[in-house]
Amino acid sequence: xxxxxxxxxxxxxxxxxxxxxxxxxxxxxxxxxxxxxxxxxxxxxxxxxxxxxxxxxxxxxxxxxxxxxxxxxxxxxxxxxxxxxxxxxxxxxxxxxxxxxxxxxxxxxxxxxxxxxxxxxxxxxxxxxxxxxxxxxxxxxxxxxxxxxxxxxxxxxxxxxxxxxxxxxxxxxxxxxxxxxxxxxxxxxxxxxxxxxxxxxxxxxxxxxxxxxxxxxxxxxxxxxxxxxxxxxxxxxxxxxxxxxxxxxxxxxxxxxxxxxxxxxxxxxxxxxxxxxxxxxxxxxxxxxxxxxxxxxxxxxxxxxxxxxxxxxxxxxxxxxxxxxxxxxxxxxxxxxxxxxxxxxxxxxxxxxxxxxxxxxxxxxxxxxxxxxxxxxxxxxxxxxxxxxxxxxxxxxxxxxxxxxxxxxxxxxxxxxxxxxxxxxxxxxxxxxxxxxxxxxxxxxxxxxxxx
Numbered sequence: 001x002x003x004x005x006x007x008x009x010x011x012x013x014x015x016x017x018x019x020x021x022x023x024x025x026x027x028x029x030x031x032x033x034x035x036x037x038x039x040x041x042x043x044x045x046x047x048x049x050x051x052x053x054x055x056x057x058x059x060x061x062x063x064x065x066x067x068x069x070x071x072x073x074x075x076x077x078x079x080x081x082x083x084x085x086x087x088x089x090x091x092x093x094x095x096x097x098x099x100x101x102x103x104x105x106x107x108x109x110x111x112x113x114x115x116x117x118x119x120x121x122x123x124x125x126x127x128x129x130x131x132x133x134x135x136x137x138x139x140x141x142x143x144x145x146x147x148x149x150x151x152x153x154x155x156x157x158x159x160x161x162x163x164x165x166x167x168x169x170x171x172x173x174x175x176x177x178x179x180x181x182x183x184x185x186x187x188x189x190x191x192x193x194x195x196x197x198x199x200x201x202x203x204x205x206x207x208x209x210x211x212x213x214x215x216x217x218x219x220x221x222x223x224x225x226x227x228x229x230x231x232x233x234x235x236x237x238x239x240x241x242x243x244x245x246x247x248x249x250x251x252x253x254x255x256x257x258x259x260x261x262x263x264x265x266x267x268x269x270x271x272x273x274x275x276x277x278x279x280x281x282x283x284x285x286x287x288x289x290x291x292x293x294x295x296x297x298x299x300x301x302x303x304x305x306x307x308x309x310x311x312x313x314x315x316x317x318x319x320x321x322x323x324x325x326x327x328x329x330x331x332x333x334x335x336x337x338x339x340x341x342x343x344x345x346x347x348x349x350x351x352x353x354x355x356x357x358x359x360x361x362x363x364x365x366x367x368x369x370x371x372x373x374x375x376x377x378x379x380x381x382x383x384x385x386x387x388x389x390x391x392x393x394x395x396x397x398x399x400x401x402x403x404x405x406x407x408x409x410x411x412x413x414x415x416x417x418x419x420x421x422x423x424x425x426x427x428x429x430x431x432x433x434x435x436x437x438x439x440x441x442x443x444x445x446x447x448x449x450x451x452x
Contacts, residue, residue, distance in 0.1 A: 007090055008171050008202035009053040009076065014085035016046040016071050016226075045071040047226040048085070055090070055170075058203040060213035060234055062241050063223035069206045072223070073097060073175050076204070091170025091202065092120060096160055109144035109151075109159050116163050130166050137192070138162035139294075158185060165192050171202045183353055183393045183421040184296075190216075190355030191298055191417065210238035211356045211437060285334055285378050286311065298417040305341060305400040305413030308378070309334040310420040312396075321420075325391060325427035331383040331420075333398055337373035344370060344413065345401050346381045353393040358437055362401070388438045391426045395419075 019040035021027045026039035033039075046068045053059045061069050074080040076087060077095035103112045113134055117127040135144060138158045143151065151159070164172060174193075193216065197203060207213055213220050213234050220237030222230040230240050288309035293299075311319050313330040323329045333346055349360030363370055363381070373379065398419045402411040 005090075006054055007052055007088070008055045008057070009090070009204060010088040011052070011072075011076075012050050012086050012088075014046055014049040014072070014075065014087060015044065015083050016068075016075065016080065017083040018043045018045055044226045046075075046082070049223070049226070049228050050085075051221050051228065051231055053202060053204060055202055056200045057219065058197055058205065058217045060217035060220045060237070061204065061206045061223060062208060062210065062213050062220055062237060063229075064208060064245075066225075067223040068226040069208075069223055070097070070175055071226075073173055073204070073206055077173055089171065093171045093173060094120065094164045094167050094169035095173040096164040097173070097175045103148045103156070103160065105149035106147055108147050109138075109140065112148055112159070113163055117167060120167060120169070122167065134159075134162045134166045137166060137188075154185070161189055165196055169201065171204070172196065173204045175206045183395045183423075184418045186353045186393075187351065187355065187395050187418040188298075194355075210242050211352065213241075214238045215356045284380060288334070296416045296418055299415065301400070301412045301414040303414070304337075304339050304402075305344065306336045306338055307333065307398055307400050307414045307416055307419065308336045310396060310398050310416070312420055312422045313382075321422045322425065323387060323422055324425050326387055328387050329385055329422070331385060331396060331398075333381045333383070333400075335373075335379045335381060335400055337375055337377045339375050341373045341402070341413070343372070343402065346370070347399040347401060348383060349397045350389075351395050351397065352437055353395070356437070358389070358394075360397075362399075387424070388440045389424050390437055390439060391424045392437075393421065393423045395421045 020043045021030075021040045030037065030039040049068070049072065051059075061072060063069050071080065073095070074097060075082050076089065077093065077097060079095075079097065104115060107115060110131075113131065114124065114127050117130070122130075138144070138161075140151075140155045140158050143155055144159070148156065148159075164174070193203070197216075203216075205213070205216060217234040220230075220232065220234045220241075221228060222237050222241050224244070230237055286309050292309060311332045311334075312321055312323070313332060314320050314323055315327050315329065317330075331348055333348070335346065345363045347360065347362030350358050352358060361383070370381070371379070395418050397415070397417050399415040400413045401415075402413055
């Protein structure tokens with residue numbers, strides 16, 4: 001057995017150096033100087049980087065901006081050449097790097113799909129067989145016949161990701177290009193990433209989000225200023241990166257003067273009972289149209305019940321996707337019975353844009369008894385949620401379930417991944433900012449102990 005048979009990627013002492021000049025004149029002077037005098041400073045984007053990725057493994061590359069993450073991926077994808085060191089790739093590589101990499105702007109979407117396949121060594125017949133799946137996943141409509149240079153960043157990412165994952169590569173290299181996509185497409189991408197992981201595809205994934213690395217990867221590589229700072233289990237590497245960021249944030253916070261605390265709190269909460277609104281006028285029931293059905297990342301269930309719609313309401317009762325920092329909000333679920341249903345529960349779960357589950361509950365857990373439904377009966381269930389989330393994008397999964405006990409045997413009547421999204425705005429007061437995904441108030445007690 002060859003020593004490299006179980007290795008997908010091997011990086012040895014990889015270094016990438018860029019010369020930095022103060023001006024164009026210095027560049028010219030260096031070229032023309034008879035004694036080859038140096039007029040530049042060396043910038044090490046990568047400095048002696050070494051690691052291995054085994055076949056079927058998902059490894060996350062994490063680090064601050066400027067740590068060398070994207071440079072590393074470009075070298076492994078063949079876009080850049082290293083200054084020194086070497087790397088070994090064992091298998092067919094598909095890459096999704098930053099916008100502008102991989103597609104020809106003058107070619108249209110269809111032409112770029114075939115061009116990308118040709119670069120990977122696929123024949124036209126093989127690409128013909130993949131085309132429908134690529135177009136269906138990308139979902140950019142007739143824009144696929146327009147030049148890529150006319151695409152928005154979101155459309156570009158949709159097509160690029162769809163091609164990258166549907167050509168069934170041995171190794172998938174993904175930069176943080178997905179960050180420009182909408183929340184529904186990001187959710188869709190994370191579901192597909194997990195599926196290709198189960199298929200045994202090797203994945204090298206770059207991020208500066210420790211929650212994403214911990215959620216997707218088995219191991220992590222932490223880069224700092226072009227060097228390997230740490231290699232280890234994803235959880236430990238994520239925690240180490242978070243520690244570094246926390247130290248920096250704490251240092252920055254020392255320079256911020258203390259201001260009075262401001263907080264937006266609406267809705268009245270009763271800790272012993274979750275308020276659920278069921279008696280609303282008939283015209284309050286809003287059926288979700290074709291757009292609602294299309295945007296759902298994934299739908300599943302026994303087709304007995306139907307989640308007709310999901311809406312977000314702010315503290316003023318307005319339907320919106322924009323929630324201010326610390327403003328409480330409401331998740332409204334519209335339910336329709338396709339058959340008589342005696343007992344059931346409604347559940348929701350909130351995810352961040354990287355596919356990390358943050359929070360959720362269901363009516364049984366909240367000790368709320370819902371009325372039985374006859375065929376075609378409608379009901380609206382409102383979950384009033386205390387806003388514990390940091391600024392960012394979030395999506396909601398909703399489930400309509402028949403509660404068969406034990407809970408592991410619940411039957412899903414209808415379930416939707418990515419049923420709705422919302423985003424939390426940045427806080428006006430810097431002291432409201434949190435370093436984690438969620439924030440909840442804690443009581444602090446200080447005891448003054450005298451020592452003798």
